[in-house]
Amino acid sequence: MPKIKILIADDHAVVRDGTRQILAQEPDMDVVGEAADGADAIRLAGIVKPDVAIIDIAMPGVDGIEATKQIKAKYPAIAVLILSAYDDDQFVFSLLEAGAAGYLLKSVRGRELVDAVRQVYGGESVLHPSIARKVLNRFVPAPGKSSVKKPTDMLSEREIEVLKLATRGLSNQDIADELCLSLRTVQAHLGHIFNKLQVSSRTEAVVRALKEGWVTLEDIP
Amino acid sequence: MPKIKILIADDHAVVRDGTRQILAQEPDMDVVGEAADGADAIRLAGIVKPDVAIIDIAMPGVDGIEATKQIKAKYPAIAVLILSAYDDDQFVFSLLEAGAAGYLLKSVRGRELVDAVRQVYGGESVLHPSIARKVLNRFVPAPGKSSVKKPTDMLSEREIEVLKLATRGLSNQDIADELCLSLRTVQAHLGHIFNKLQVSSRTEAVVRALKEGWVTLEDIP
DNA sequence: GCTACATTAAGCAGATATACCTAAAATCAG
DNA sequence: CTGATTTTAGGTATATCTGCTTAATGTAGC
Numbered sequence: 001m002p003k004i005k006i007l008i009a010d011d012h013a014v015v016r017d018g019t020r021q022i023l024a025q026e027p028d029m030d031v032v033g034e035a036a037d038g039a040d041a042i043r044l045a046g047i048v049k050p051d052v053a054i055i056d057i058a059m060p061g062v063d064g065i066e067a068t069k070q071i072k073a074k075y076p077a078i079a080v081l082i083l084s085a086y087d088d089d090q091f092v093f094s095l096l097e098a099g100a101a102g103y104l105l106k107s108v109r110g111r112e113l114v115d116a117v118r119q120v121y122g123g124e125s126v127l128h129p130s131i132a133r134k135v136l137n138r139f140v141p142a143p144g145k146s147s148v149k150k151p152t153d154m155l156s157e158r159e160i161e162v163l164k165l166a167t168r169g170l171s172n173q174d175i176a177d178e179l180c181l182s183l184r185t186v187q188a189h190l191g192h193i194f195n196k197l198q199v200s201s202r203t204e205a206v207v208r209a210l211k212e213g214w215v216t217l218e219d220i221p
Numbered sequence: 222m223p224k225i226k227i228l229i230a231d232d233h234a235v236v237r238d239g240t241r242q243i244l245a246q247e248p249d250m251d252v253v254g255e256a257a258d259g260a261d262a263i264r265l266a267g268i269v270k271p272d273v274a275i276i277d278i279a280m281p282g283v284d285g286i287e288a289t290k291q292i293k294a295k296y297p298a299i300a301v302l303i304l305s306a307y308d309d310d311q312f313v314f315s316l317l318e319a320g321a322a323g324y325l326l327k328s329v330r331g332r333e334l335v336d337a338v339r340q341v342y343g344g345e346s347v348l349h350p351s352i353a354r355k356v357l358n359r360f361v362p363a364p365g366k367s368s369v370k371k372p373t374d375m376l377s378e379r380e381i382e383v384l385k386l387a388t389r390g391l392s393n394q395d396i397a398d399e400l401c402l403s404l405r406t407v408q409a410h411l412g413h414i415f416n417k418l419q420v421s422s423r424t425e426a427v428v429r430a431l432k433e434g435w436v437t438l439e440d441i442p
Numbered sequence: 443g444c445t446a447c448a449t450t451a452a453g454c455a456g457a458t459a460t461a462c463c464t465a466a467a468a469t470c471a472g
Numbered sequence: 473c474t475g476a477t478t479t480t481a482g483g484t485a486t487a488t489c490t491g492c493t494t495a496a497t498g499t500a501g502c
Contacts, residue, residue, distance in 0.1 A: 101354075119350040122350075123354065124350035124351050124353065124354050125348075125350055125353035125354040125356070126350055126353060127346075127348055127353050129340040129343075129345035129346055129347055130345050132345065132346035132347060132348050132353070133322075133344065133345050133346040135346075135356060156447085156448055156449085157448090158448070158449065158450095159448090166424065167424070167428060168428070169420065169422055169424050169425030169428060171422065171487095171488070171489090172488075172489070173488085181449095181450075181451090182450075182451055182452080183451095184450085184451050184452055184453090185449075185450055185451055185452095187451095187489075187490075188449085188450075188451075188452095189449085189450095190489085190490085191490070191491075191492090192448090194490080194491095199390065200490085201390055201392065201458095201489090201490085202424055202489075202490090203387065203388070203390050203423055203424055203427055204390030206424055206427065206428065207388060207389070207390055207427065207431075207438075207441055210428075210431060210438060211438045211441060213318065217428075217431060217432045220428055220432060377477085377478060377479080378478090379478075379479065379480095380478090380479095392457095392458070392459090393458070393459070394457095394458085402479090402480075402481090403480075403481055403482085404481095405480085405481050405482060405483095406479075406480050406481055406482095408459075408460075408481095409479085409480075409481070409482095410479085410480095411459085411460085412460070412461075412462090413478090415460085421460085422459090422460085422488095423459075423460090
């Protein structure tokens with residue numbers, strides 16, 4: 001069975017050593033490279049072809065975010081596991097957008113790190129609990145509000161249908177054809193939608209629908 | 222020290238028993254209620270006031286998704302931890318939107334479940350690795366494509382400005398005023414945008430801009 | 443039964459947007 | 473310098489959308 005090849009990128013030598021120490025005790029893991037900065041990490045990634053790259057955010061020169069982007073761009077097969085001291089939102093989302101498969105804080109114990117490496121090697125993703133919380137918060141539209149705005153509280157079923165089609169770029173006539181309605185009916189529905197949403201154009205309504213999550217960008221071809 | 226009060230909701234009694242068994246071994250946890258369906262879970266949540274509700278998706282009558290929504294709506298302080306056999310996208314995102322703080326698959330071992338309960342009790346979030354992967358995939362805009370389409374490859378700076386304002390729901394005249402341009406110029410820019418993007422309406426262009434990430438929903442007031 | 447709302451549809455006026463055309467000044471690469 | 477692109481803008485015409493109003497039907501709640 002081939003071992004999991006691992007690249008460690010961290011500007012502190014002692015952290016690299018410690019990490020290597022932990023991983024070395026696993027029979028199925030092999031640290032094939034160490035980098036002290038982002039540029040080195042990118043270069044080494046191309047040479048040693050690791051399966052998993054464990055990358056720190058704070059590194060001199062090219063930082064972990066940029067390194068992750070470039071590694072994922074050039075070698076998409078490499079799974080990037082972020083191991084950082086920071087859980088600032090800015091870093092978190094930049095990293096996830098850059099294509100990181102995992103994000104752990106340095107408070108993890110060795111066992112968890114080892115597990116995480118196996119997870120990302122297997123194509124899964126790992127998020128540290130406090131990171132997961134941040135990510136999940138992106139899914140709750142109105143956290144403070146006691147009543148979560150649901151489209152059904154504002155719009156009727158039919159209106160939502162119309163709005164969905166509008167969001168896909170259809171004209172009123174197209175929507176009418178699609179739903180087997182009169183053009184005037186579609187216009188009426190949209191008029192009601194505008195009033196209920198307190199907007200004055202189809203574009204505003206569409207953006208609203210997306211922003212509130214009534215329609216997902218994934219739904220749109 | 223007060224124990225963590227836990228409510229278990231699952232339609233299979235044996236699963237409830239097993240879960241209770243695992244949690245009972247923890248000195249700081251107390252199973253204060255069991256529900257066999259969603260309606261019961263919602264009702265009990267109001268009576269026993271648990272700190273954490275462990276909820277299964279597949280339940281007769283009111284399912285786990287609806288139960289989660291209602292529990293979070295009525296008692297936001299209760300942390301909902303989903304423990305399910307399914308990892309279908311549909312369920313996952315519905316649950317997360319409903320306000321679940323954690324999502325584990327039934328393949329977890331007892332230790333992990335116990336840890337997860339403590340995490341969500343502490344206000345953190347826990348995602349099973351395969352769930353985390355799905356969630357993270359929402360953050361990578363163009364997964365397959367090697368070259369991420371940048372707006373600058375397609376659209377000029379000015380065109381992007383116009384498109385951004387259009388995305389915020391402004392009319393052509395509004396955009397013209399905002400950028401101190403003639404209405405005709407804005408029309409011209411939009412015409413060029415439509416041609417370049419191969420679309421035929423402002424709405425399509427706007428959705429495209431959002432889908433490609435040229436404009437973020439967060440940018441929009 | 444009455445009230446409220448959803449769904450359907452229409453008339454009419456006016457606002458907006460889009461298509462297709464030309465064109466001048468500015469900028470930039472070859 | 474020359475050609476391409478960008479940015480600006482206008483002409484003309486049509487298409488589409490939006491506002492305001494009315495109204496018939498059906499359904500749900502009091």
